Amino acid sequence: MTEEIFDADEAISFLKTSRPTFYRWLKSGRIQGFKVGKQWRFYKKDLVGFMESSGTDFVMLKREFKEIITFFEEKLEKKGIERSNDMSETITYPDEKELLTKKALDGLLLDALTDKASDIHLEPLRQGFMVKYRLGGSLKDIKLLSLDIATEVIFRLKEMSALKTDVTDKVQKGNIVIETDKIAEDKKFDIKVSIIPAFYGERIAMRIVSVTKIETTTNRGFEILAFQGHDLEQVQKIFNKHFGLIIITGLSGSGKTTTCYAALNYLVKRYAGKANIMSLENPVEYPLEGLVQIPVRPEMEGQGFYELLKASWDQDPDVIFTGELPDKNTARIISELALTGHIVIVQMDSPDVLQAVARLSDLGLEPYLLASSLEGVIAQRLVRCICEHCKEEFIPSPQIIEKYFPPMKEKVSLYRGKGCKECHGTGYKKRAGIYEILNPDTDFKEALARGENVNNLKKILQKKGFETLREKALKSALFGMTTLEEALRVSYSS
Structure with a gap:
């Protein structure tokens, strides 16, 4: 009996995921495939095996994401601010993991903006990535992200900054323009993103610039x-x-x-x-x-x-x-x-x-x-x-x-x-x-x-x-x- 083989588009549809996530799995070796000429091909049984093996992992990851999302939502609620849905550009999210990543990152960014942070840092450590804000000139630890969560967040930041998502060993610079109605005096921000490879992973520094204040000053x-x-x-x-x-x-x-x-x-x-x-x-x-x-x-x-x-x-x-x-x-x-x-x-x-x-x-x-x-x-x-x-x-x-x-x-x-x-x-x-x-x-x-x-x-x-x-x-x-x-x-x- 001939084994069923999918091309890349069919595999993405079968897994019900997005193209960036699919190729990230492929690059990391989590999905097995082979090439016919320059085109990728995948056995259906390998894709089924991947779905079965990753089910438990995703349940754990989903639990971690919800804990991160809740952490920032509670911080924002204490400041009288509801979680924002407008922190990044409109993108279709067919993959639940990407939607969770967006919610977590939106919460982080809005929390930093409402705290009047001048910078956001993601610092790679042995046990994960520490989120830090620069408040009043000094850095303050905010939240430790697991390696899996940080990997998804950094990938999303690269997408928003128009940087190369598959490059992890080179310096990259970009920027993100954010508009929000959650902050009375500031409506628009330009976030300058700097990425540098470090021993435990990519270190991210984001300088926050209020476009609203610049335009008025x-x-x-x-x-x-x-x-x-x-x-x-x-x-x-x-x-x-x-x-x-x-x-x-x-x-x-x-x-x-x-x-x-x-x-x-x-x-x-x-x-x-x-x-x-x-x-x-x-x-x-x-x-x-x-x-x-x-x-x-x-x-x-x-x-x-x-x-x-x-x-x-x-x-x-x-x-x-x-x-x-x-x-x-x-x-x-x-x-x-x-x-x-x-x-x-x-x-x-x-x-x-x-x-x-x-x-x-x-x-x-x-x-x-x-x-x-x-x-x-x-x-x-x-x-x-x-x-x-x-x-x-x-x-x-x-x-x-x-x-x-x-x-x-x-x-x-x-x-x-x-x-x-x-x-x-x-x-x-x-x-x-x-x-x-x-x-x-x-x-x-x-x-x-x-x-x-x-x-x-x-x-x-x-x-x-x-x-x-x-x-x-x-x-x-x-x-x-x-x-x-x-x-x-x-x-x-x-």
Whole structure:
């Protein structure tokens, strides 16, 4: 008797599953088949055997999925939110496993969004995958997923991100656009997905960006940054100049991009259409109005920062922004642009204003050129703010006062968060910027032209009352914006 043989389409129909799930089973070896030429063929008896053997496994998997779905539903219910059915694009789900995967992932995403998480991580461990949220700048463990559940969730994430579902040993990047009516102030999100192979499996990091907030804030100026004291006045003084080099610097994740876009928008409003403003970015993060944004592609010939800066010079610009300063040639051309009547804004990675200046010297920019072109440097950090719902005042020890606040003779009060449901027990909610601002005067520029080192430049600034990031951070603790521990953490290298 001839054994019944199915082709791939017939096998998918027989198993009542979807094509992606079927080929995932085939790739993992759970389904046995053979090829006739380039086409797969399957014995019916092998498919029946697969169905019988996987029945018990699926019952266990289904139980795990329902536990995960219930976990996130209960979390959402405590926040007064019903489970969403609109978190991902419309896809037909003929396979129950895929439907369960979608429900679990939808619950996870909505929970993270309503918790105001800035990032979601899926971290591979020996015993499974840990779901983590970044809340108020710190990672928090949320839920451990079994390997089987995580495999399905990651496959689904790859589908949503338009990534290769059959690739597990290479770095991949994509994004997911989500729309929901469950969050009052935010309706649309762009989730940037990064996948990297690790020892126990693929590690997933998802950066959450509120498209709604971007659309309402990217075309606003410095008012979105909430400067303290005289900081706004100093920053506006820098950007009201008619030419020169301006540096915006900070460590990774310190909010530089937001400050750069605020500065560009300030200049757009200042010139009111009477200036040619050009921005070189890798990549273009968000679209802005009133200027030309040029994507930089270093991997393509003629599309790097140096080449595009040279080309931009021929475009008769008034303002040029560059998102990086990769080499000596680029440093020299931005200095020449700044000295020939252009405002040049550079974004850099460095811990403070003086290290940013030193970085330009390290790139081979001569002291006299740097001194002649430099018109301002802004360094920044993000501090976690104390949760207003559980904020409490306390008196620090005399040793703490002596060490960090020696000039203060009166009683010093500090603040902290006890931890509550509003801040997920962390004591912190939201983040704010602290800024170190250098508006170079004649004495500083003369010292810079002489080639003075960082220590001597710092002494010159201190004599004139310059406030460092450490001093700004300690002030923010005194004012009750953040804790002393957080102030010391973010200003450790200042």
